[in-house]
Amino acid sequence: MEKLRFPKDFIFGTATAAYQIEGAYKEDEKGESIWDRFSHIPGNVAKMHNGDIACDHYHRYKEDVQLLKSLGIKSYRFSIAWPRIFPKGFGEINQKGIQFYRDLIDELIKNDIEPAITIYHWDLPQKLQDIGGWANPQVADYYVDYANLLFREFGDRVKTWITHNEPWVASYLGYALGVHAPGIKDMKMALLAAHNILLSHFKAVKAYRELEQDGQIGITLNLSTCYSNSADEEDIAAAHRSDGWNNRWFLDAALKGTYPEDMIKIFSDTNIMPELPKELFTEVFETSDFLGINYYTRQVVKNNSEAFIGAESVAMDNPKTEMGWEIYPQGLYDLLTRIHRDYGNIDLYITENGAAFNDMVNRDGKVEDENRLDYLYTHFAAALSAIEAGVPLKGYYIWSFMDNFEWAEGYEKRFGIVHVNYKTQERTIKKSAYWYKELIERSNK
Ligand code: FCB
Numbered sequence: 001m002e003k004l005r006f007p008k009d010f011i012f013g014t015a016t017a018a019y020q021i022e023g024a025y026k027e028d029e030k031g032e033s034i035w036d037r038f039s040h041i042p043g044n045v046a047k048m049h050n051g052d053i054a055c056d057h058y059h060r061y062k063e064d065v066q067l068l069k070s071l072g073i074k075s076y077r078f079s080i081a082w083p084r085i086f087p088k089g090f091g092e093i094n095q096k097g098i099q100f101y102r103d104l105i106d107e108l109i110k111n112d113i114e115p116a117i118t119i120y121h122w123d124l125p126q127k128l129q130d131i132g133g134w135a136n137p138q139v140a141d142y143y144v145d146y147a148n149l150l151f152r153e154f155g156d157r158v159k160t161w162i163t164h165n166e167p168w169v170a171s172y173l174g175y176a177l178g179v180h181a182p183g184i185k186d187m188k189m190a191l192l193a194a195h196n197i198l199l200s201h202f203k204a205v206k207a208y209r210e211l212e213q214d215g216q217i218g219i220t221l222n223l224s225t226c227y228s229n230s231a232d233e234e235d236i237a238a239a240h241r242s243d244g245w246n247n248r249w250f251l252d253a254a255l256k257g258t259y260p261e262d263m264i265k266i267f268s269d270t271n272i273m274p275e276l277p278k279e280l281f282t283e284v285f286e287t288s289d290f291l292g293i294n295y296y297t298r299q300v301v302k303n304n305s306e307a308f309i310g311a312e313s314v315a316m317d318n319p320k321t322e323m324g325w326e327i328y329p330q331g332l333y334d335l336l337t338r339i340h341r342d343y344g345n346i347d348l349y350i351t352e353n354g355a356a357f358n359d360m361v362n363r364d365g366k367v368e369d370e371n372r373l374d375y376l377y378t379h380f381a382a383a384l385s386a387i388e389a390g391v392p393l394k395g396y397y398i399w400s401f402m403d404n405f406e407w408a409e410g411y412e413k414r415f416g417i418v419h420v421n422y423k424t425q426e427r428t429i430k431k432s433a434y435w436y437k438e439l440i441e442r443s444n445k
Helices: 034-039 057-070 095-110 137-154 167-176 187-210 233-256 261-269 280-284 329-343 370-388 407-412 431-444
Strands: 011-015 075-079 114-120 160-165 216-222 226-228 290-294 299-303 311-313 347-353 393-399 418-421 426-429
Touching (some): 011 431, 057 095, 057 426, 075 393, 095 114, 114 137, 137 160, 167 187, 167 216, 167 233, 187 216, 187 233, 216 347, 226 233, 233 290, 233 299, 290 329, 329 347, 329 370, 347 370, 370 393, 370 431
Parallel strands (some): 011 075, 011 393, 114 160, 160 216, 226 299
Antiparallel strands (some): 418 426
């Protein structure tokens, strides 16, 4: 294994999200979120798991910050639970919620770890779902009030802000496939939800800039390189459509303020394009300081007129993670160089990359997660090659700092570089985390 070395100022991080780790789901006046509601309904989450307790991070954050520090992590990406701040989504502010995040931020800074905040990582206040959730444009305005409050409370110390995590997942899995909260199955509504999320992103960026806080703000998209299954023209066109919905829809919107024409036509022809006032993007569009990229796997696509947008994903015969996702580091290189080519010189961060494997704590009390180490090594190597090819990649956040509640999959899928025993809440540093520590030390020397 050749030893990797990144540029000296490269930001090495790890990431988590509030609902996946915090627990304390109704403590200190926190309001109900759509994930509280969704996970408590039998059938929605594997084994009826939920985030009621999760990693109990709400009570153990100090210990967790010490763990981050011991690994030499430079930056920690976490999200804020909107219903802790506004239990009803708007109106009355819950000071106890603010205090928790203030303490966490102070603890991080005290330990030389840069906080990077995701404002929305899927846990919408249930009260806002009751008025239509993201399908209701009013929710976008409540979001801006919420974001504004966070800027004002924490903006003096927090210099990296991510407005949204993966609008594709929040809208498509939540509103079209119904496998995530709020569990709706209506593609037109999903497009509407995605649109309002994007609008709320621009409005929050504008609000942030008006405060002149001297930090950076951007959005995180889940992106996945789409390859054609064959040299056949129809398959190539199918891969392009897949790229259109998975990547270009959100990349074009976030970075150019437009939707791709070919996809608008497909959605209009199939009657799933919602009515959207045309000038909306042009009026509210704001550039981002950076783009956050979550990359896990690629897609190989073939034409199938029966499938959604006529594109079917083909399973490849390569090694896969516990999620069933093909391991394909070349896809990360292709993605980074392509975004740089097609979307200009914007700073890029990998805000999530990592793998679920079936880890065990062995008799010596160790977790020898060679498979994850290998996954991370090959993906970091791909990222380094992209930097060498001229891509302005500034940082990399491993998903995840610790094992946690993997949404519809519950606790069975472990993504952490730190193992969590959910019975005792004991944390065990995995071998991959020690590898990361060394990489950080070597690069920052
Ligand atoms: C991403 C999510 C993150 C985590 C990983 C595995 O889609 O942003 O919360 O669940 O997948």
